[in-house]
Amino acid sequence: MIEVKNLYKSFDGKEVLKDISATFKSGEINQIIGQSGSGKTVLMKSIIGLFRIDRGQIWYGDRNLTDMTRKEIKLLHQEVGMLFQGAALFDSMTVLENVMFPLEMFSKTTKKEKIERSRFCLERVNLKSTQVSSLFPSEISGGMQKRVAIARAIALNPKYLFCDEPNSGLDPVTALVIDRLIEGITQEYNITTIINTHDMNSVMEIGANIIFIEKGVKAWEGSKDDIFTAHNEALDNFVFASNLYKKIRTSQTGK
Amino acid sequence: MFGLDTLGRYVKLMQRTFSKPDNWRMFWRQLPKEMVKLGVDSIGIILIISIFMGAIMLMQTILNTESPFIPRYSNGLILRDTMLLEFASSIMSLLLAGKVGSNIASEIGSMRITEQIDAMEIMGVNSANYLILPKVVGLILCMPVLVTFSVFCGLLGGAGIAVFTDMIPLADFVYGIQYAFIPFYYTYSMIKGLFFGFIIASVSAFYGYYAYGGALDVGRASTNAVVNSSIAILLMNIILTRLMLT
Ligand SMILES: Nc1ncnc2c1ncn2[C@@H]1O[C@H](COP(=O)(O)OP(=O)(O)O)[C@@H](O)[C@H]1O
Ligand SMILES: [Mg+2]
Numbered sequence: 001m002i003e004v005k006n007l008y009k010s011f012d013g014k015e016v017l018k019d020i021s022a023t024f025k026s027g028e029i030n031q032i033i034g035q036s037g038s039g040k041t042v043l044m045k046s047i048i049g050l051f052r053i054d055r056g057q058i059w060y061g062d063r064n065l066t067d068m069t070r071k072e073i074k075l076l077h078q079e080v081g082m083l084f085q086g087a088a089l090f091d092s093m094t095v096l097e098n099v100m101f102p103l104e105m106f107s108k109t110t111k112k113e114k115i116e117r118s119r120f121c122l123e124r125v126n127l128k129s130t131q132v133s134s135l136f137p138s139e140i141s142g143g144m145q146k147r148v149a150i151a152r153a154i155a156l157n158p159k160y161l162f163c164d165e166p167n168s169g170l171d172p173v174t175a176l177v178i179d180r181l182i183e184g185i186t187q188e189y190n191i192t193t194i195i196n197t198h199d200m201n202s203v204m205e206i207g208a209n210i211i212f213i214e215k216g217v218k219a220w221e222g223s224k225d226d227i228f229t230a231h232n233e234a235l236d237n238f239v240f241a242s243n244l245y246k247k248i249r250t251s252q253t254g255k
Numbered sequence: 256m257f258g259l260d261t262l263g264r265y266v267k268l269m270q271r272t273f274s275k276p277d278n279w280r281m282f283w284r285q286l287p288k289e290m291v292k293l294g295v296d297s298i299g300i301i302l303i304i305s306i307f308m309g310a311i312m313l314m315q316t317i318l319n320t321e322s323p324f325i326p327r328y329s330n331g332l333i334l335r336d337t338m339l340l341e342f343a344s345s346i347m348s349l350l351l352a353g354k355v356g357s358n359i360a361s362e363i364g365s366m367r368i369t370e371q372i373d374a375m376e377i378m379g380v381n382s383a384n385y386l387i388l389p390k391v392v393g394l395i396l397c398m399p400v401l402v403t404f405s406v407f408c409g410l411l412g413g414a415g416i417a418v419f420t421d422m423i424p425l426a427d428f429v430y431g432i433q434y435a436f437i438p439f440y441y442t443y444s445m446i447k448g449l450f451f452g453f454i455i456a457s458v459s460a461f462y463g464y465y466a467y468g469g470a471l472d473v474g475r476a477s478t479n480a481v482v483n484s485s486i487a488i489l490l491m492n493i494i495l496t497r498l499m500l501t
Pocket of ligand 2: 040
């Protein structure tokens with residue numbers, strides 16, 4: 001579980017996040033939704049400790065990130081996996097080397113066990129490890145890159161998984177596959193997963209706990225089932241921007 | 256490079272770079288790769304430029320010192336000392352700043368903008384140390400070899416002139432390059448090479464590491480890397496010469 005309390009973050013005097021408080025539960029998909037530029041990425045990177053926050057607390061269980069030394073943050077990071085918007089695979093390494101990288105850095109197991117673990121992670125994200133292992137990231141499709149990135153993120157058995165717009169740039173079918181994969185892994189290993197997204201399909205598929213960020217302020221929280229009946233103006237503008245969702249609302253609520 | 260703020264960030268980055276590697280095995284694996292990429296792959300260009308510059312410098316000194324009072328072998332001596340004192344360390348380092356510096360800055364810069372560096376940090380890896388240290392150490396280790404090689408090629412170029420033209424007899428040239436040899440000049444050249452290697456790798460890595468934005472910004476970072484490491488080399492050259500030779 002991760003708890004954020006009264007978090008503020010600014011860049012050069014420009015406030016990007018204002019008084020954000022939220023609880024992210026383990027074993028469930030926690031989503032941060034909002035328009036582009038609303039501050040989702042900054043919030044995520046602040047929670048992880050890539051950005052130094054102005055004020056507030058970030059609790060990982062009973063450990064407060066803002067009290068941690070650099071060394072303690074480093075250790076915390078070994079419990080964290082992250083999936084970046086552009087996959088961020090190391091392009092000088094093969095697929096297998098990418099997945100093995102965190103293991104090589106920090107795992108005390110033998111080389112054979114590391115390779116086995118990497119193969120297992122690749123299979124877990126439904127990749128044929130024998131086929132993709134020796135390919136370079138530039139040689140595989142965007143959807144496969146995302147899957148390799150997930151495999152790399154789970155290699156060290158993380159307690160916390162962060163995904164920044166995991167299905168941006170993917171077609172709807174592949175996007176759904178990736179969403180399902182993240183959901184499955186989250187439940188299977190009881191991970192605290194936080195996903196940034198502006199994709200309503202993804203929200204309606206897997207969003208268990210959702211917080212909605214509007215211009216750096218938390219404007220709403222709830223689950224996907226509450227969204228249609230939230231009656232929050234900013235949220236409605238976001239959710240019902242597309243005709244499809246307007247029609248769904250009409251068919252469900254008659255409005 | 257010369258703003259205090261920039262200098263502070265550079266020093267901070269170097270502190271992170273020169274900390275204990277998270278995993279020594281990974282460091283030893285990266286080191287030879289970097290030595291090949293930065294050192295071995297530069298041998299070709301050093302070979303060509305040093306031979307031709309050695310040849311032309313010998314021709315120029317012969318043409319401009321034609322006098323019955325100056326012995327002909329002194330042209331060989333002048334070439335040797337020019338190669339040793341300045342060309343093989345300073346000029347060659349400026350050349351490497353262009354080739355190796357832009358390579359380092361664009362490699363690290365593109366890793367920055369595609370969030371590969373963030374990905375490393377998230378894993379708990381000290382990215383500065385993992386990425387930069389092998390480059391800095393690798394280039395420093397290569398420098399003595401590259402400098403020596405450059406001197407050798409320069410003299411070879413001079414020998415070419417002696418053999419293929421009638422400007423200077425080979426015997427005079429060979430006598431000249433051995434005449435009044437001061438071993439400390441070699442040490443001086445080596446020490447300069449080590450400092451310049453450090454400057455090229457670390458300054459270029461710095462500009463790449465703090466790239467921000469898109470592909471265009473990576474290009475800008477690599478230009479900055481070349482320009483600023485060249486300036487730093489020129490300044491350091493004056494300082495080291497003042498310290499060691501005067
Ligand atoms: N490193 C940075 N320096 C300054 N401003 C930034 C930085 N990163 C993000 N911002 C600003 O913070 C705001 C929120 O950005 P971001 O969190 O990336 O939005 P999104 O919700 O699309 O992920 C934007 O206005 C952006 O310009
Ligand atoms: Mg974003």
